[in-house]
Amino acid sequence: MQLFSHPEFDAHETVSFCFDAAAGLCAIIAVHDTHLGKALGGCRMWPYASEADALTDALRLSRGMTYKAALAGLPQGGGKSVIIGDPRRDKTPELMRAMGRAVDRLNGAYVIAEDSGTTVADMRLMAEVTAHVGGLADEQAVAAGRTGDPSPATAKGVFIGIRAAVRHVWQREDLRGLRVAVQGAGNVGYRLCRHLHEAGAQLWVTDLHAPAVERCVKDFGAVAVGMDQIATLDVDVFAPCALGAVLDDVSIPAIKAKIVAGAANNQLARPQHDRALMERGIVYAPDYCINAGGIIDIFYEGPDYDAARVDAHLERIGATLTEIFARAAAERRPTGEIADRMAEERFRV
Numbered sequence: 001m002q003l004f005s006h007p008e009f010d011a012h013e014t015v016s017f018c019f020d021a022a023a024g025l026c027a028i029i030a031v032h033d034t035h036l037g038k039a040l041g042g043c044r045m046w047p048y049a050s051e052a053d054a055l056t057d058a059l060r061l062s063r064g065m066t067y068k069a070a071l072a073g074l075p076q077g078g079g080k081s082v083i084i085g086d087p088r089r090d091k092t093p094e095l096m097r098a099m100g101r102a103v104d105r106l107n108g109a110y111v112i113a114e115d116s117g118t119t120v121a122d123m124r125l126m127a128e129v130t131a132h133v134g135g136l137a138d139e140q141a142v143a144a145g146r147t148g149d150p151s152p153a154t155a156k157g158v159f160i161g162i163r164a165a166v167r168h169v170w171q172r173e174d175l176r177g178l179r180v181a182v183q184g185a186g187n188v189g190y191r192l193c194r195h196l197h198e199a200g201a202q203l204w205v206t207d208l209h210a211p212a213v214e215r216c217v218k219d220f221g222a223v224a225v226g227m228d229q230i231a232t233l234d235v236d237v238f239a240p241c242a243l244g245a246v247l248d249d250v251s252i253p254a255i256k257a258k259i260v261a262g263a264a265n266n267q268l269a270r271p272q273h274d275r276a277l278m279e280r281g282i283v284y285a286p287d288y289c290i291n292a293g294g295i296i297d298i299f300y301e302g303p304d305y306d307a308a309r310v311d312a313h314l315e316r317i318g319a320t321l322t323e324i325f326a327r328a329a330a331e332r333r334p335t336g337e338i339a340d341r342m343a344e345e346r347f348r349v
């Protein structure tokens with residue numbers, strides 16, 4: 001397995017391999033960049049096919065967090081962690097505490113938060129052994145109805161981003177009748193469906209887990225579709241909200257949607273797929289820009305939490321995307337490239 005010469009290494013400051021035999025922990029913590037502040041990033045738990053896959057995921061996700069924080073206008077760096085294992089089968093309290101101890105050994109360079117395969121309850125277990133846990137609601141927050149789960153803010157941010165993309169492409173504010181295909185109806189995807197449904201959009205939904213789809217059919221009148229059909233439906237917007245690398249040589253030529261805008265991290269299988277989307281006339285909302293709602297919400301968590309300030313910051317996701325779309329169109333460059341440049345202008349000091 002390559003490390004410093006890994007294709008996704010991209011000048012990471014620190015990569016830690018964390019092992020605890022008693023707890024069964026095999027994890028990787030990647031800290032990409034701390035120029036703007038401590039590296040904050042979620043912890044993903046997934047039964048990776050290989051350790052190399054886990055490392056690649058950690059490096060790509062971590063780099064994405066640096067760009068995400070910078071583009072979201074937050075004084076934070078980028079990091080991410082992955083636990084190798086099946087969250088439904090392998091998760092134990094002791095595993096979570098062992099992960100917390102691994103985070104603690106980094107002395108605050110990395111602040112862990114929830115992500116795919118981990119929950120707020122897991123973060124609470126980690127918080128028993130380390131202070132470096134982000135996004136945990138205190139008693140006051142819980143009393144105010146907040147749970148520390150970043151998914152609602154992420155979903156709202158993605159919805160704001162879809163609105164910005166629709167405005168850019170069709171110069172319309174109204175989402176009534178907009179046809180949206182949502183891949184993955186989990187924490188974010190389900191809530192995104194709710195926003196879209198309330199705005200009058202029509203939904204097509206798929207998920208690995210049938211009950212997640214059934215919930216969207218029942219609650220929002222969504223049409224259930226097969227996993228292999230979702231990317232190529234004749235819709236206006238394709239919203240990837242499951243795992244990464246869904247935009248590749250196979251899917252891109254078959255996408256009929258004019259807009260690709262969803263919550264999943266690292267949607268482009270390879271960097272060149274950014275250009276491939278542009279060449280097909282598809283407007284792609286760079287993933288780390290549109291899905292920044294969660295880290296924005298986490299940033300404001302604390303005794304002075306003010307929902308109106310969070311909402312105002314979430315609206316800036318739409319403004320940033322509007323700028324990206326306009327610059328990309330004017331310069332005839334892919335949106336992801338423009339977003340990268342805008343982020344680098346902020347964190348490469």
Ligand code: NAD
Pocket residue numbers: 115116117149150151152154183184185186187188189206207208209212227241242243244263264265291292294
């Ligand atoms: P989640 O685990 O709650 O939901 C993901 C859903 O996708 C699950 O229901 C899963 O069954 C389904 N899924 C997995 N593979 C699939 C496939 N091949 N086809 C269809 N469905 C599939 O995760 P989430 O919190 O909703 O996050 C979704 C995505 O958004 C992830 O990529 C995550 O990294 C990203 N993201 C989440 C947040 C957040 O606040 N939760 C923030 C930023 C980015």
